[in-house]
Amino acid sequence: MRRSTIRIWYLTHKWTSILCTAFLLMLCITGLPLIFEHEIEDLTGDAYVMPLVADEGQRTSLDTVLANALASRSREVGLFMSFDEDRPVVNVTSGPAPDAPGGQMTLMSLDWRTGDFVPAPHEGGVMGFLLQLHTDMFLGLPGMLFLGAMGFLFFTAIVSGVVIYAPFMRKLDFGTVRVGRSKRLKWLDYHNLMGVVSLMWASVVGLTGVINTLSDQITTLWQHDQLAEMTREYEGMGIPAQLSSIQAAIDTAKAAAPGMRVQFVAFPGGTFSTQHHYAVFLQGNTALTKKLLTPALIDAETGAFTAMRSMPWYMQALLLSQPLHFGDYGGLPMKILWAVLDIFTIVVLVSGLYLWLGKRGTSVDARVRELESGGRKSPEVAEAQT
Amino acid sequence: MSQPHTAAKPSTIRTPWQIFKVPAALAALSLLGLVSALTGDGLRDALSWAGLAAPVVVTLWALKARRR
Structure with missing residues (x-):
């Protein structure tokens, strides 16, 4: 690869990363507990035990269920009705108008066997706060689209990172971590190793986040x-x-x-x-x-x-x-792997920030030389040689 | 794991294939892991754990075996 080509990819990696790192760090940190949302809800004792009834197979008419739900919300209309997968519970969402926005909706849960109310899943609390921060930073649609744009920059940073991985690794074995020399070299190696192993997971989670x-x-x-x-x-x-x-x-x-x-x-x-x-x-x-x-x-x-x-x-x-x-479609082992790969991404983001902040005074040329030498030439040495 | 006989000396230039074979294999295994649990339960879940565990296991191996 020619030095001018490496330089372009290096600058792409640098700038896309600088723009998205702060937001990606927020997304990775808030996303970590959200992976285990259901487990955390179960642990905090909010799980409701359905009472036993004589005939477990009985079902009340959904018209009765809907009427019972709406009777508690005067002048509101039904918007959605959904069904729990693991228990006989019907969820009814109501609002003041058929096209009411999310903020004005009320979610109610009812026992499908009897038509009685059961506690609705509560959406507030710490997990609700984290979810909102993760989705739109409390800024509604503009916030959500902004985070989507950050996700796209993150994907661009992954692609450019993979491209400059090639000249960096020219004289190194896969997975080399040089811990005995400088702190910078150690973090450079961690950044490259964890970044390259997690590239597919990070790309898929990043791009599906953008689609969402x-x-x-x-x-x-x-x-x-x-x-x-x-x-x-x-x-x-x-x-x-x-x-x-x-x-x-x-x-x-x-x-x-x-x-x-x-x-x-x-x-x-x-x-x-x-x-x-x-x-x-x-x-x-x-x-x-x-x-x-x-x-x-x-x-x-x-x-x-x-x-x-x-x-x-x-x-x-x-x-x-x-x-x-x-990452909620493969049981608890998948969630744990999701969390580990999320932590890898946090390490990549933090080490990337460290590599950029340290030696900030050095020229782009010196940094490209550092990269080409597989980190052997620190930016100062490279600078002195130019 | 010991150094394979084919490992190039530190000074030699690696080919793109040598540089990218492990990352490419890990990317393929991760993708298999991501997709397999979508298509079914049981064995397909287990396959997905294996696929997604590959990058984690290889990283732990490198942090231990490739420390310089």
Whole structure:
């Protein structure tokens, strides 16, 4: 590689890293406890034990469940209904209007067997704070998109880092860590080793994080593109004054998709449905098809089946980006590995910062020479030779 | 692990293949680990742990065996 080429890649690595390091450090640190969110919730004793009933298989009509939930929220409407995977619990989200923003929504949990209230998962507390910081730094959509841009810079820093790894390692065996010489050399070796081993994990978690920051845009695109196409004959129709039975809507959807499970229902007028339909989101039974949702649209006035179509590629990419970013799809061993690789990334970020801050007065040429020599020529020595 | 016979002397220039074979293998194993648990449970979960453990194990090995 020519020195001028190395110089360009070195500068790319330097500047993309400088711009994103502070935010990436925040993301890695807040992300670490978030990996274990469920385990921490269980440990802190918030887990609720469902009471026993005579017939464990009994199910109350979902119309009753919805009516019970909404009775506690005067003048509010239903927005979403979702179903827990591991217990007979129905979650109802309500809000003052069908298109109410997230901040005005209320989440309620009810026992599917009896229709009684059970404690709703509380979203505040330390974990809620960390999640908000990690998602948008309390700045809403602009904050989220900004973090997405930082994620993209991080990916650029990984790619340029891999490119300059080549001249650095020209005369070194893989994994060399020279601890006996200078502190700088030691951290340079740690930075290279941990950076290069974690490159695939860091790229995937980084890029899926970027995709997740675009979830609002991607969902809106799907709504305007496919959802509109599936319900063309309903164009211009408003939200029905009287909604049809939600239990019947779910039964109709399930009949159209045998063997599938209902993950959630979006009510008419929100981001996930049309003005005139219940969108029943069905999931498959295998680990992969569980993540890829298929919406069935049910006329919310007549209860008639309107259409069902698998998600387009961009929605599937969004849906798969969630587990790939959270690391929650392979049990506790996967979470532990996720945490270790997250710590590797923290070491790479901190050592990168240290390498940049130390010897800041030296020229770019001297630093490129340090790099080409595999760290043997410290920046001062290289500077003296220019 | 002892030095393989093929290990180049410190002064010789390594080829791109020599430089990138271990990182490339680790990237492939990590990717296998990331994807495998998505496609199923049980054995596929175990495969994913093995794949994602590869970079961690190799790092611990290097920190011990490649200390200079």
